[in-house]
Amino acid sequence: MNLSDPAFQLELAANIAVAGSILLAGRNNVHTWWLGIAGCALFALVFERSHLYADMVLQFFFIAISVLGWWQWLRGDHGAPLPITSLRPRAWAWLAPLAVLATFGYGWMLTRLTNAYAPYVDSAVLVLSVIAQLLMMRRKLESWWLWLLVNSIAVPLYYSRGLHLTSILYVGFWINALVAQRHWRRLMRGQADASLADAGA
Template sequence: MNLADPNFQLEIAANVMVAGSILLAGRNNVHTWWMGIVGCALFALVFEHNHLYADMVLQFFFIAISVLGWWQWLRGDHGAPLPITRVRPRAWVWLVPVAVLGTFGYGWMLHRLTDAHAPFVDSAVLVLSVIAQFLMMRRKLESWWVWLLVNSIAVPLYYSRGLHLTSILYVGFWINALVAYRHWRKLMVAR
């Protein structure tokens, strides 16, 4: 870790913005969205430099979906903010196969068409993050369980690419997901 290295400086800036965004999401704060947009733009550059192309694409998805998430948290479906709710059990019947097929399909594509590092693991981070993001955007309590899984996969992946600061951040995200789950559950029960 060389503080004068522009790539490391970019990684620091991305970590700071995304850490702020994740902490705000866990606290059910709408400002999570704009901070996330800035942080994801920075992380797209970090991941591109490290040949983690699925994670780079994921950042573009996060930027686009954050605009919609911001609007939904403010306006909801009918002009009122969305309440925190649970995922219906039957939704998992299609979410799990989508996660598995998406991971293997995108991983296969990365393996065949790019010089991606750990294409299937990288793809699992992408696919599960997309699912978690959609669940969080709809204020579904179980989004935090999916984020726990994402973070458990991402920590060793990022560490293996020398992104030690980012892997430490994702350990923090893992802890935050546990705290956020508990906080959201209390908010859901209190309403």
């Protein structure tokens, strides 16, 4: 680990920005979005240098969706901030097959068109992250379960490419996702209790 190495410094800056963003997301703080945009821009450069092209493309998606997520969390659907809600069970009936098909489809494309490392694993990180990010943008509780799965896949992938700092960060993300899921669940119950109290007033 050479602290004067520009590649390490880039990875370190990306990790600091994204770590701050993830911690803020776990606390249901809207400032997660602008900090995440900065971190994702840095990580796009990190992954391009490591030939993890699906992860590089994923960062551009995150930047675009973060702008929308920022607006959604502030404004919601009808001018009010979005509440935390749970995904309807029937949504998984189409989300799960879509995730599998997209993972294999994008992995196959990476295999044919690039020199990507571990294309199908890399693709799984991309696809599941996209779904998790979209759910988080809508403040869906289940987004954190998907982040737990993403982080479980990403840790060994990044470690195998020598991105040791990033793999350690993703271990921290795994822990944060577990804590955040519990925190969001408590907030959601608090919202329900407040609604019942308002209805009874």
